[in-house]
Amino acid sequence: MTGIEYADFVDDGYEPRDTDLVCQFVLDPGEGMSMVDAAGRVASESSNGTWAALNVPDRVTELSATAFDIGDGEVTVAYPGDLFEAGNMPQILSCIAGNIMGMKAVDSIRLVDCEWPEELATSFPGPQYGSDVKTEILDAEGRPATATVPKPKVGLSTEQHAQVGYDAWVGGVDLLKDDENLTNQSFNRFEDRVKQSFEMRDRAEDETGDRKDYLVNITADTETMLDRLELVAEQGGGFVMVDVITCGWSAVQTVREHAADHGLAIHAHRAMHAAFDRLDHHGVSMRVLAQVARLTGVDHIHTGTAGLGKLENEDTPGINEWLSGDLYGLSDVLPVASGGLHPGTVAPLLDALGQDIIVQVGGGIHGHPDGTEAGARALQQAIDAYQDGVDAATYAEDHPELATALEKWGTGSPR
Ligand SMILES: O=C(COP(=O)(O)O)[C@H](O)[C@H](O)COP(=O)(O)O
Numbered sequence: 001m002t003g004i005e006y007a008d009f010v011d012d013g014y015e016p017r018d019t020d021l022v023c024q025f026v027l028d029p030g031e032g033m034s035m036v037d038a039a040g041r042v043a044s045e046s047s048n049g050t051w052a053a054l055n056v057p058d059r060v061t062e063l064s065a066t067a068f069d070i071g072d073g074e075v076t077v078a079y080p081g082d083l084f085e086a087g088n089m090p091q092i093l094s095c096i097a098g099n100i101m102g103m104k105a106v107d108s109i110r111l112v113d114c115e116w117p118e119e120l121a122t123s124f125p126g127p128q129y130g131s132d133v134k135t136e137i138l139d140a141e142g143r144p145a146t147a148t149v150p151k152p153k154v155g156l157s158t159e160q161h162a163q164v165g166y167d168a169w170v171g172g173v174d175l176l177k178d179d180e181n182l183t184n185q186s187f188n189r190f191e192d193r194v195k196q197s198f199e200m201r202d203r204a205e206d207e208t209g210d211r212k213d214y215l216v217n218i219t220a221d222t223e224t225m226l227d228r229l230e231l232v233a234e235q236g237g238g239f240v241m242v243d244v245i246t247c248g249w250s251a252v253q254t255v256r257e258h259a260a261d262h263g264l265a266i267h268a269h270r271a272m273h274a275a276f277d278r279l280d281h282h283g284v285s286m287r288v289l290a291q292v293a294r295l296t297g298v299d300h301i302h303t304g305t306a307g308l309g310k311l312e313n314e315d316t317p318g319i320n321e322w323l324s325g326d327l328y329g330l331s332d333v334l335p336v337a338s339g340g341l342h343p344g345t346v347a348p349l350l351d352a353l354g355q356d357i358i359v360q361v362g363g364g365i366h367g368h369p370d371g372t373e374a375g376a377r378a379l380q381q382a383i384d385a386y387q388d389g390v391d392a393a394t395y396a397e398d399h400p401e402l403a404t405a406l407e408k409w410g411t412g413s414p415r
């Protein structure tokens with residue numbers, strides 16, 4: 001037997017093992033606590049300790065986390081791989097982002113970054129396609145893929161919604177996308193929308209000769225999501241969309257398994273992420289949420305607009321770099337830039353993020369004075385201009401849809 005208390009969870013000179021999950025936190029100790037006091041409590045509560053000193057069998061201490069590299073408001077915690085259940089993301093998060101978020105020992109604490117050990121990372125499937133959706137499901141090789149979300153986000157009838165999709169597809173957009181809060185409301189039933197939209201999709205494909213697809217929002221309770229996924233597969237869709245934060249990672253893991261049976265890619269919308277990541281001193285960073293999304297196997301995830309859109313963003317280029325980097329052979333994830341974009345912001349967006357992204361535009365297409373099809377053309381023209389190395393204003397001289405968009409919105413970000 002060994003006695004354990006908070007101080008036993010601190011070893012400032014600790015060298016992590018290859019099998020450890022290593023997590024970086026920033027924290028502000030609670031009143032009367034030193035950094036070391038707070039760090040020991042964090043490592044204890046997030047692994048296998050409690051507030052009371054315990055006598056435990058020796059084996060138990062092998063599962064304890066260790067706080068080290070304790071600096072001014074920063075600490076790294078290493079968790080032994082055996083603390084975790086393979087392939088169980090909720091269990092992992094209940095350790096590393098669980099009770100510690102509300103401990104009195106810290107006034108605030110933020111999980112900033114994780115280094116995932118191979119055995120744990122590869123106990124998850126990772127994405128089926130990642131950036132390969134650009135060539136395996138779409139015809140978007142060598143350019144950013146494009147998507148559009150109809151606006152108003154809810155309220156269009158099924159027919160109106162499908163018509164907006166058709167107009168956008170023939171205007172040049174690759175992907176129609178449901179908004180995060182459009183699912184199966186009375187005015188636009190899921191089943192009807194899916195059937196009518198794929199009929200329109202087939203027409204648009206025939207007319208343009210390009211592959212087109214639809215990011216269908218299946219968000220609901222998990223069993224309903226699986227039924228909706230089956231319907232999308234039956235109708236010949238290539239993607240399902242899931243609001244991953246509001247549905248939860250357990251549901252994402254289940255959807256991932258079923259999506260694989262049909263070869264469907266998963267588009268992850270991150271609505272509610274800012275409840276976790278907006279404050280820079282508390283919560284869970286978008287970087288970590290994106291890591292979790294990659295492990296659990298989404299093919300796309302929204303990662304912001306590098307400050308060019310309407311929403312607060314945290315280090316979009318750094319997150320995108322992580323999503324495309326090596327992770328023990330797991331597929332990459334195609335990042336989605338979305339939220340307040342329009343043709344005038346395409347060039348700085350692609351400068352900041354490169355072309356291996358999805359450019360997702362709602363109001364910046366449907367708010368075009370000449371309608372959705374013209375708005376879609378304007379977006380494509382802005383991308384063509386960028387690829388030709390010509391600035392948008394010059395390209396607009398003989399591209400009237402782009403000229404109208406630039407006249408309306410200029411090149412600034414909306415608020
Ligand atoms: O509907 C939109 C964008 O519409 P619009 O183009 O009209 O602003 C999305 O929900 C945002 O992408 C969410 O933000 P993020 O992608 O940052 O999660």
Ligand SMILES: [Mg+2]
Pocket residue numbers: 149153179180
């Ligand atoms: Mg939306």
